[in-house]
Amino acid sequence: MKLRGLYAITDSQLLAGRLLSHVEAALDGGVTLLQYRDKSDDAAQRLREAEALARLCERYTTRLIINDDAELAARLGVGVHLGQTDGPLTPARTLLGRQAIIGSTCHAQLELAEQAAREGASYVAFGRFFNSVTKPGAPAASVELLEQARSRIKLPIAVIGGITLDNAAPLVAHGADLLAVIHGLFGADCAQEVTRRARAFNALFESV
Numbered sequence: 001m002k003l004r005g006l007y008a009i010t011d012s013q014l015l016a017g018r019l020l021s022h023v024e025a026a027l028d029g030g031v032t033l034l035q036y037r038d039k040s041d042d043a044a045q046r047l048r049e050a051e052a053l054a055r056l057c058e059r060y061t062t063r064l065i066i067n068d069d070a071e072l073a074a075r076l077g078v079g080v081h082l083g084q085t086d087g088p089l090t091p092a093r094t095l096l097g098r099q100a101i102i103g104s105t106c107h108a109q110l111e112l113a114e115q116a117a118r119e120g121a122s123y124v125a126f127g128r129f130f131n132s133v134t135k136p137g138a139p140a141a142s143v144e145l146l147e148q149a150r151s152r153i154k155l156p157i158a159v160i161g162g163i164t165l166d167n168a169a170p171l172v173a174h175g176a177d178l179l180a181v182i183h184g185l186f187g188a189d190c191a192q193e194v195t196r197r198a199r200a201f202n203a204l205f206e207s208v
């Protein structure tokens, strides 16, 4: 499967009370990967929501990724995204199997991406490219870094951090495969607008 297009990421505060309706609206517009990102310690809620999203993704044949939690991903038979402090990639690959999608946060460091590739990552993620209301303190990455990564890294490249329809095009033009977006997608007022934005993010890949 080609990893290219919109990578929608959920946010529990932003989507409180409308997680499934807004995710379904995004899936209607087209989503390559969906990440369930819940930073709470409520394990029961995480399991319940992740199961519901897994069912939804199956209907739309979209691949689901669980943020931070390889055990939960294994339980559901889906992929995982691991940051630099979320545990090592190699055991996650052993746990989830060869077919699973495993992503790795590489901030703005090519060396981290090269290491992730050696350890079996399916894609690498760089960011943050713009100011992010969701994660304001994340280290900054640049388009120059993205260009270097494109020439050195063979894996699909995800970009993240403050991405909106107004600023995403140059990232695609400089080699991003996946636009990872929270607020710029799910910050919409209504489900119809989420669908419109999802379609518009995907359209950015058509002209490249």
Ligand SMILES: Cc1ncc(COP(=O)(O)OP(=O)(O)O)c(N)n1
Binding pocket: 007, 035, 037, 067, 068, 081, 082, 083, 084, 085, 086, 103, 104, 105, 125, 126, 127, 158, 160, 180
């Ligand atoms: C696609 C993608 N890229 C980066 C991240 C950030 O992961 P991490 O650094 O572990 O931070 P948290 O998301 O866990 O707060 C991501 N989740 N997804």
Ligand SMILES: Cc1nc(C(=O)O)sc1CCOP(=O)(O)O
Binding pocket: 105, 107, 126, 127, 128, 129, 131, 132, 133, 134, 135, 138, 139, 160, 161, 162, 163, 180, 181, 182, 183, 184
């Ligand atoms: C979860 C996350 N990780 C980042 C990184 O740079 O690693 S930026 C970020 C937040 C992404 O949300 P939004 O699209 O609302 O800015």
Ligand SMILES: [Mg+2]
Binding pocket: 067, 068, 081, 082, 083, 086
């Ligand atoms: Mg993490």
